[in-house]
Amino acid sequence: MTLAVMFPGVFVLSLLYSGFDRKLHARMQRRVGPPLIQPFYDFVKLMNKERIIPAAASPSVFVTVTALAAASSMLGASVLMTNLVMEASFVGDIMLVMYLVLMTAALTMIGGSSSGNPYGAIGFSRRVGMLLGYEVPMLISLLIVSYRSGLTLSFYDMVAAQSIADVVLAFSPGAALASLVFALCIPAAAGVVPFDIPEAKTEVAYGYLIEYGGPYLGLLKLAKEVTNFTLSLLFFTLFIYAPQSFPVVSAYNEWVNLLFILVGALAVYMVTITLPRTLFARMKLGQALRFYVWVWALSLVSAGLVMVGY
Amino acid sequence: MSEPKEIEFEYSRLVVPFGPIHPALKEPVHFKVTVRGEEILDVDLVLGHAHRGIELLAQERNILQNLYLTERICGICSHTHTTCYAQAIEEVKGIQIPERAAYLRALIFELERVHSHLLLLGVMAYEIGYDTLFMQIWNMREAVLDLFEEVTGNRVHHSMNVIGGVRWDLTPVMALRVSRVADGVEDAQRRIRTAFMDRTVKKRLVGVGVMSRADARASCLVGPTARASGLTMDVRKDDPYAAYSELKDDYSVVVSDGMDAMARVDVRVRELAESVNIIRAILGRLPPGEIRLKESPMRAVKVPEGEAVSRVEAPRGELIYYLRTDGNEGLRRLKVRTPSQANFAGIRQMMVGGELADVPVILASIDPCMSCTNRLTVVDEGAGRQMNVGLDELRRRRASTS
Amino acid sequence: MRLGYMFKEAVRALLSRPVTVQSVTKGESVPVPERYRGMIEYDREACIGCLMCGKTCPTGTILNTEAHKVEFRMDRCVFCGACADICPKDAIKMSSKSEIITRDRKQLLVK
Numbered sequence: 001m002t003l004a005v006m007f008p009g010v011f012v013l014s015l016l017y018s019g020f021d022r023k024l025h026a027r028m029q030r031r032v033g034p035p036l037i038q039p040f041y042d043f044v045k046l047m048n049k050e051r052i053i054p055a056a057a058s059p060s061v062f063v064t065v066t067a068l069a070a071a072s073s074m075l076g077a078s079v080l081m082t083n084l085v086m087e088a089s090f091v092g093d094i095m096l097v098m099y100l101v102l103m104t105a106a107l108t109m110i111g112g113s114s115s116g117n118p119y120g121a122i123g124f125s126r127r128v129g130m131l132l133g134y135e136v137p138m139l140i141s142l143l144i145v146s147y148r149s150g151l152t153l154s155f156y157d158m159v160a161a162q163s164i165a166d167v168v169l170a171f172s173p174g175a176a177l178a179s180l181v182f183a184l185c186i187p188a189a190a191g192v193v194p195f196d197i198p199e200a201k202t203e204v205a206y207g208y209l210i211e212y213g214g215p216y217l218g219l220l221k222l223a224k225e226v227t228n229f230t231l232s233l234l235f236f237t238l239f240i241y242a243p244q245s246f247p248v249v250s251a252y253n254e255w256v257n258l259l260f261i262l263v264g265a266l267a268v269y270m271v272t273i274t275l276p277r278t279l280f281a282r283m284k285l286g287q288a289l290r291f292y293v294w295v296w297a298l299s300l301v302s303a304g305l306v307m308v309g310y
Numbered sequence: 311m312s313e314p315k316e317i318e319f320e321y322s323r324l325v326v327p328f329g330p331i332h333p334a335l336k337e338p339v340h341f342k343v344t345v346r347g348e349e350i351l352d353v354d355l356v357l358g359h360a361h362r363g364i365e366l367l368a369q370e371r372n373i374l375q376n377l378y379l380t381e382r383i384c385g386i387c388s389h390t391h392t393t394c395y396a397q398a399i400e401e402v403k404g405i406q407i408p409e410r411a412a413y414l415r416a417l418i419f420e421l422e423r424v425h426s427h428l429l430l431l432g433v434m435a436y437e438i439g440y441d442t443l444f445m446q447i448w449n450m451r452e453a454v455l456d457l458f459e460e461v462t463g464n465r466v467h468h469s470m471n472v473i474g475g476v477r478w479d480l481t482p483v484m485a486l487r488v489s490r491v492a493d494g495v496e497d498a499q500r501r502i503r504t505a506f507m508d509r510t511v512k513k514r515l516v517g518v519g520v521m522s523r524a525d526a527r528a529s530c531l532v533g534p535t536a537r538a539s540g541l542t543m544d545v546r547k548d549d550p551y552a553a554y555s556e557l558k559d560d561y562s563v564v565v566s567d568g569m570d571a572m573a574r575v576d577v578r579v580r581e582l583a584e585s586v587n588i589i590r591a592i593l594g595r596l597p598p599g600e601i602r603l604k605e606s607p608m609r610a611v612k613v614p615e616g617e618a619v620s621r622v623e624a625p626r627g628e629l630i631y632y633l634r635t636d637g638n639e640g641l642r643r644l645k646v647r648t649p650s651q652a653n654f655a656g657i658r659q660m661m662v663g664g665e666l667a668d669v670p671v672i673l674a675s676i677d678p679c680m681s682c683t684n685r686l687t688v689v690d691e692g693a694g695r696q697m698n699v700g701l702d703e704l705r706r707r708r709a710s711t712s
Numbered sequence: 713m714r715l716g717y718m719f720k721e722a723v724r725a726l727l728s729r730p731v732t733v734q735s736v737t738k739g740e741s742v743p744v745p746e747r748y749r750g751m752i753e754y755d756r757e758a759c760i761g762c763l764m765c766g767k768t769c770p771t772g773t774i775l776n777t778e779a780h781k782v783e784f785r786m787d788r789c790v791f792c793g794a795c796a797d798i799c800p801k802d803a804i805k806m807s808s809k810s811e812i813i814t815r816d817r818k819q820l821l822v823k
Contacts, residue, residue: 282439
């Protein structure tokens with residue numbers, strides 16, 4: 001039940017993070033930028049617009065994909081938040097979260113290709129290519145974390161393992177490489193420059209988003225923003241956060257702890273999503289995949305290091 | 311909207327419609343790009359979405375009004391259009407503009423070249439996803455536009471030219487501002503060069519849209535697009551106009567052998583530096599005197615019968631005007647050949663064989679100005695043929711409807 | 713490392729004031745220079761009715777409604793300044809007023 005209660009919380013937090021992202025991005029370009037709550041205004045505005053379904057699309061798939069994508073991404077984020085708040089979790093929930101993130105991406109792809117627009121089809125094929133690149137290294141790095149926490153697949157146990165072991169997981173060589181791998185995969189999973197190839201604005205006119213408008217677009221954008229939130233939260237709690245290393249904070253009660261985690265996740269969001277978006281140009285699909293070959297190699301190296309005990 | 315798909319072995323060809331509304335395009339133009347996977351097989355071009363019938367409108371106005379009509383053919387290269395037009399009319403009338411006017415015309419000309427190249431470099435950065443560089447370059451361009459506003463009263467459409475000279479004079483305070491802006495442009499040029507040497511940018515531009523020297527000559531490309539394929543052609547040196555005959559030792563023509571999109575960008579970046587040289591030379595040697603011929607407006611508007619051809623080097627290449635006056639106050643015919651029209655001939659060759667991701671990059675690298683490029687094409691879907699509509703046809707159709 | 717260049721620029725941009733102003737929400741505006749071509753100001757007394765302005769106007773903004781005087785339909789004007797340039801009595805001036813958007817077309821008539 002706490003899960004359902006978490007939905008509004010996740011909604012507010014993700015859109016707020018997205019607002020911070022846009023404001024920072026604008027300030028780095030010497031612009032004033034939208035107010036921090038602009039994503040809320042956008043969401044409300046989009047929900048009030050007309051529902052248009054293109055004639056060449058298959059209506060049932062076109063529409064249900066949007067609701068399912070928004071729901072699955074919010075479910076994934078809520079699972080994480082519930083575990084952090086309730087300090088409990090069940091076995092395999094980390095796999096559930098990763099599955100939900102992947103399903104959001106797959107659903108948006110399907111939505112794009114069902115729109116009947118050639119740009120949507122191209123977005124679909126590009127997204128498949130990108131998935132090959134980033135999904136597996138992400139999973140490998142997560143498995144490394146679970147190995148180091150004593151072979152557990154439960155999220156809170158992994159976080160707790162860091163508290164007990166008194167060492168931040170990111171600071172041991174094998175796990176440090178794993179955190180680097182995960183950080184390099186976040187821009188691709190979040191769909192930002194330099195890896196926003198499936199939804200490139202100038203090349204394929206937003207790829208899968210091209211035929212979506214009104215409430216459908218609102219839900220899909222929400223799904224994207226919640227996915228970004230999930231990824232940065234995951235990164236911070238698994239790789240950086242350890243209550244023992246921040247004794248000042250953990251001395252207070254758990255709400256301060258939660259606030260600390262959220263601020264840390266915001267910092268991760270800024271570094272892994274906003275900074276690449278501002279500083280880099282977009283890559284072509286072949287070049288991006290060649291980059292991810294290196295990331296694959298790095299993840300296997302870190303897995304090997306962890307196996308031998310580093 | 312649904313195009314028929316031919317199935318060839320495992321892949322099917324997809325006809326992707328590019329434009330007329332597309333985030334990559336600044337102005338409407340329509341490409342039908344046939345792709346297989348990511349590879350481009352064929353490109354078909356449809357112009358005419360912004361056709362306004364300027365040549366027909368020019369025949370209904372007197373020569374003073376036409377000065378402002380031609381200025382509004384394009385916003386980025388507006389001064390080049392009026393200079394070309396004013397030169398042609400002055401040639402028909404047989405008058406010579408004062409020296410100071412010629413120098414001021416060249417000054418605004420070079421400043422316009424600077425702002426046009428900065429615009430293109432920003433657009434190029436935007437096409438490859440580099441939003442921050444786009445914002446920075448356009449910020450540098452704002453300095454030039456503010457200077458235009460101070461000297462002429464408007465940021466684009468300067469209304470600087472009149473028949474027989476220029477309208478606005480340069481006070482010493484403004485001359486100081488111009489020299490400061492020139493220093494700013496030089497600094498900007500160095501920073502832009504550094505930014506475009508970035509690895510991610512180079513990966514997108516090098517080897518894209520290759521056009522060899524022989525192909526460039528055969529397709530009749532002009533301007534920086536041709537100069538990046540090794541052709542040395544610049545109207546300022548080959549056929550000097552305004553004050554350029556006296557400035558020819560102050561700058562050099564920038565030619566590159568790169569043949570690809572990176573070379574076209576590089577040529578424009580280096581041309582910024584050359585324009586700064588010209589601006590500094592003009593400021594140093596600006597002769598005193600009148601800026602326009604004293605002529606009563608009643609007499610200014612009458613032009614003897616005659617015809618003239620006038621050429622200038624617009625930021626995008628060679629701009630040609632042909633006009634024929636009717637002996638009274640108007641024009642019998644005005645023909646405009648803009649550089650973008652010539653450069654579009656090379657598009658197909660540059661795109662075929664590349665990737666879909668290269669289409670906006672190639673398009674931006676020839677610096678298209680769609681406002682300058684429109685010709686009216688009538689597509690007869692039923693009979694499956696296309697024909698270009700000429701001026702006589704337009705006049706005939708208009709007469710039949712009015 | 714050239715990636716460092718863009719990072720330095722971004723940090724420098726963060727620490728300085730933005731170049732854009734908030735004209736809608738806060739009413740800030742940028743001053744216009746002296747030669748700016750804004751809304752037309754017409755000195756009716758000085759006008760002698762030669763109608764050269766109407767002859768040189770490219771858009772048909774200037775109409776001769778009564779004897780020896782003109783009026784300007786600003787919704788057609790492109791602000792080229794040809795009329796101000798050619799008037800022998802300097803009866804036409806272009807002011808610095810740039811915000812002339814209105815919902816009532818009659819407000820755009822300068823007599």
